[in-house]
Amino acid sequence: MSQINPxxxxxxxxxxxxxxxxxxxxxxxxxxxxxxxxxxxxxLWTLGGAxxxxxxxxxxxxxxxxxxxxxxxxxxxxxSPLADDQGGEA
Numbered sequence: 001m002s003q004i005n006p007x008x009x010x011x012x013x014x015x016x017x018x019x020x021x022x023x024x025x026x027x028x029x030x031x032x033x034x035x036x037x038x039x040x041x042x043x044l045w046t047l048g049g050a051x052x053x054x055x056x057x058x059x060x061x062x063x064x065x066x067x068x069x070x071x072x073x074x075x076x077x078x079x080s081p082l083a084d085d086q087g088g089e090a
Contacts, residue, residue, distance in 0.1 A: 020045055 037047040
């Protein structure tokens with residue numbers, strides 16, 4: 001019979017490491033995100049993570065989309081100062 005590993009205890013101070021993971025999106029969206037990362041002087045992974053972090057921090061807003069909307073109904077890029085925020089720079 002194989003040995004069962006016990007559930008490890010919770011840690012008080014867990015390091016919040018950067019992690020990479022995969023997402024699925026149409027090739028056109030991937031390309032646009034890659035191009036935007038280049039114009040912002042970063043890489044696709046870092047920009048994608050920043051976008052997801054901002055979205056989660058904002059409470060996962062729906063941005064007014066409903067199921068079945070086409071990409072043509074996506075609003076243009078924002079000229080908001082938040083869109084240009086590099087994070088951590090004040």
